[in-house]
Every structure is written in C-alpha cells, then in structure tokens.
Amino acid sequence: MSTPLLRITDLSVSYALPRRGTGLGTGAALREVSLDVRAGEILGIVGETGSGKTTLARATVGLVTPATGTITFDGVDIGGLQGSALRGFRRRGQVQLVFQDPLRSLDPDLTVGQLVSEPLAIAGVPRSEQRVRVEEAIGLVGLDPSTIHDRLPRQLSGGQRQRIALARAIVTRPQLLFCDEPVSALDVSNRNLVLSLLDRLRRELGLAVVIIAHDLSSLAGVADRIAVFYRSRLVESGPVEEVLTRPAHPYTGLLTASAPSVAHEDRLRPADLRLEQGAEPPKGGPDSCVFLARCRFAHEACHQQPLTTPLPGTADRTAACHAATTWPSQIATTSTSTAADQPAAAG
Numbered sequence: 444m445s446t447p448l449l450r451i452t453d454l455s456v457s458y459a460l461p462r463r464g465t466g467l468g469t470g471a472a473l474r475e476v477s478l479d480v481r482a483g484e485i486l487g488i489v490g491e492t493g494s495g496k497t498t499l500a501r502a503t504v505g506l507v508t509p510a511t512g513t514i515t516f517d518g519v520d521i522g523g524l525q526g527s528a529l530r531g532f533r534r535r536g537q538v539q540l541v542f543q544d545p546l547r548s549l550d551p552d553l554t555v556g557q558l559v560s561e562p563l564a565i566a567g568v569p570r571s572e573q574r575v576r577v578e579e580a581i582g583l584v585g586l587d588p589s590t591i592h593d594r595l596p597r598q599l600s601g602g603q604r605q606r607i608a609l610a611r612a613i614v615t616r617p618q619l620l621f622c623d624e625p626v627s628a629l630d631v632s633n634r635n636l637v638l639s640l641l642d643r644l645r646r647e648l649g650l651a652v653v654i655i656a657h658d659l660s661s662l663a664g665v666a667d668r669i670a671v672f673y674r675s676r677l678v679e680s681g682p683v684e685e686v687l688t689r690p691a692h693p694y695t696g697l698l699t700a701s702a703p704s705v706a707h708e709d710r711l712r713p714a715d716l717r718l719e720q721g722a723e724p725p726k727g728g729p730d731s732c733v734f735l736a737r738c739r740f741a742h743e744a745c746h747q748q749p750l751t752t753p754l755p756g757t758a759d760r761t762a763a764c765h766a767a768t769t770w771p772s773q774i775a776t777t778s779t780s781t782a783a784d785q786p787a788a789a790g
C-alpha cells in the first residue's frame with residue numbers, strides 16, 4: 444500500500460477550560476487518534492456532537508496545536524510547525540478547510556470575487572494570474588463567474604454560499620480538503636448536488652477530500668472509507684461498505700441501525716444494540732471504555748479503554764472494542780432466540 448497523503452499518529456488535543464474556583468483546567472478534545480488519508484480518496488468522518496471531528500480538521504490545518512502525536516502531510520511533519528514555518532504552510536494552502544458555517548466564515552463586506560481571490564493573494568500568486576484562477580475555481584463549483592463575481596454573501600442562496608466557500612478552498616489547488624459538515628444546513632436536493640460536486644472535484648483535481656458529518660446516511664453514497672468518532676476517540680475505521688454492513692464497534696452498529704438509508708441484509712435493529720429497558724448502565728471509571736455506560740456488551744475487560752487496533756482477518760479496518768469480533772454473534776444468538784420465543788415481536 445502506498446504512503447498516505449496524511450498520516451495522523453497518536454494525536455491528542457486539549458483545550459484550556461475555565462474551572463470554577465480553580466482557575467484553568469484542560470479538556471481533551473481528541474485522544475490518541477491514529478488515522479490516514481490517501482491521495483484522491485473521500486474519507487467520511489462521522490460522530491455525535493463534541494466527539495472531536497472539527498478539532499481533527501483544525502489540528503491538520505494548523506489552527507490548533509496538538510498536545511501529543513504527529514501529523515505528517517506529504518512526508519512533512521506539520522504537527523510540530525511553529526512561527527514562520529507554520530505561517531508558510533498555511534499560506535501555501537495545500538490543506539484547506541471549509542468551515543462548518545459558510546455564512547459566518549465568509550466576510551459579509553467582500554464580493555465573491557474578492558473572497559475567492561483572497562487565498563491567492565495570501566499565497567503570493569501574482570495579481571495578473573488571480574482573475575483567471577478565480578473564474579476557474581467558481582466555474583469548477585458549477586457557478587457562472589459572470590453573474591456571481593460581484594455579489595455579496597447575503598445575495599447568495601445557502602447552496603451558492605456553500606459552493607463559494609468551496610471555490611475559495613480549491614482556488615489554491617490543494618491536495619487535501621476538509622469539509623466540515625458541508626451539507627448539514629442544506630435541503631435534500633442541494634445536499635446531493637454538493638456531495639456529487641465534491642466527488643467530481645476529487646476525480647477532476649485528484650483531491651483527497653475529508654467530509655465531516657453527523658449522520659452516516661449522507662456519507663454512504665460518496666465516501667470510500669469511514670472513520671467513526673465517539674467522545675474524542677476514533678472507535679472504528681474501514682471501507683464504507685464493510686463498516687456499514689459489518690460494523691465492528693457497537694456505537695457504529697447503533698449508527699447503522701438508526702440510518703434508514705443504510706439498508707443491507709441482516710440489518711441490525713437499534714433494540715439489538717441498546718441496553719435492555721430498565722437495565723442498570725455499567726459503571727465505569729476514568730480508564731474505562733468511552734462507550735461503557737451505553738454498551739450492552741460490556742464485560743470485565745472494558746474497564747480499560749481498548750486501543751484502536753487492526754481488525755483480525757481484514758486488510759483495512761480498525762476498531763477500539765474488546766468485543767469487536769464477538770458482539771455480532773451475541774446479537775445473532777439473541778435475535779434467533781427472541782424470534783423463536785416471540786415470533787410476533789420482530790421489527
């Protein structure tokens with residue numbers, strides 16, 4: 444397998460947080476995350492709110508400094524860059540981030556033309572080249588430069604704003620693009636348009652794209668691989684089809700069971716994965732698995748957080764679960780006996 448474009452190894456990020464009465468403390472936003480992004484692929488990152496998705500993107504573009512771990516992009520350790528080296532890396536724009544909220548990230552007083560040319564000016568591209576590059580980028584995202592060039596962000600629709608944010612990101616011809624929830628604020632038709640646009644940009648420009656989302660459904664049709672985050676940790680990763688049809692972490696199982704568009708044979712049901720009604724949630728300590736309190740497969744070993752390790756017998760999958768290879772058969776057994784005992788209760 445070729446060297447990945449981006450390699451993140453044991454990355455931990457903490458934020459300073461005010462603590463009542465005791466001054467400043469820290470809160471972990473990412474813990475011991477290891478993840479690769481390959482040239483030309485679409486990697487989908489999914490996880491509930493606060494699980495660390497945006498922090499991963501911000502650390503990769505140099506907006507937050509890792510507490511520990513390394514981030515290697517195209518063979519260069521970018522996690523440790525500081526001062527002018529960091530500014531130079533960000534100016535070149537080889538890794539770009541499209542922020543979660545395009546309206547807030549676009550300066551309301553700048554026209555589309557000014558917004559899209561700004562990264563070129565920062566990267567030092569001569570003014571004489573900028574106009575052509577701006578029009579090329581606006582055209583690549585499917586908009587007509589002649590009608591949109593002089594408009595302000597408030598004069599654009601939500602879908603157009605998302606495209607302008609994308610044009611601004613690709614104008615520097617990056618190798619890697621992070622899109623933070625690019626479709627969560629869009630209606631279904633705009634959502635599909637933006638996702639197929641990202642797929643086209645990946646093919647035409649050879650870009651690697653990381654799409655961050657809350658739900659698996661929007662990633663299912665576009666991503667090559669999926670990475671699942673839960674409470675600051677990467678709990679599972681692998682090729683999209685395999686993760687969707689044979690999840691290895693109970694949290695991924697819950698996500699797939701709850702996503703109506705993720706239809707597959709032997710479909711999991713949310714009830715197969717949730718704690719039984721009235722059951723006491725397992726009690727954990729600071730070292731326990733992050734999913735312990737919600738996990739019906741918890742056992743003694745789970746009082747120690749499992750490492751994210753390759754899944755036995757697979758080429759390209761990782762999971763952080765002590766029962767990664769055994770819980771699916773527990774469900775099969777339970778479901779079979781439930782079906783036999785109570786034939787009318789299926790669903």
Ligand SMILES: Nc1ncnc2c1ncn2[C@@H]1O[C@H](COP(=O)(O)OP(=O)(O)OP(=O)(O)O)[C@@H](O)[C@H]1O
Nearest residue numbers: 458459471472490491492493494495496497498499
């Ligand atoms: N600037 C900050 N200062 C302090 N804590 C922060 C800061 N940014 C994020 N956090 C905390 O870090 C954790 C991870 O946040 P992050 O924004 O990466 O989550 P996320 O997965 O992107 O969530 P969402 O889906 O809501 O966007 C959260 O607990 C969050 O409160």
Ligand code: SF4
Nearest residue numbers: 732735738745764765
């Ligand atoms: S390690 Fe244990 S508690 Fe955590 S998800 Fe796996 S089975 Fe559940």
Ligand SMILES: [Mg+2]
Nearest residue numbers: 496497543623
């Ligand atoms: Mg976020």
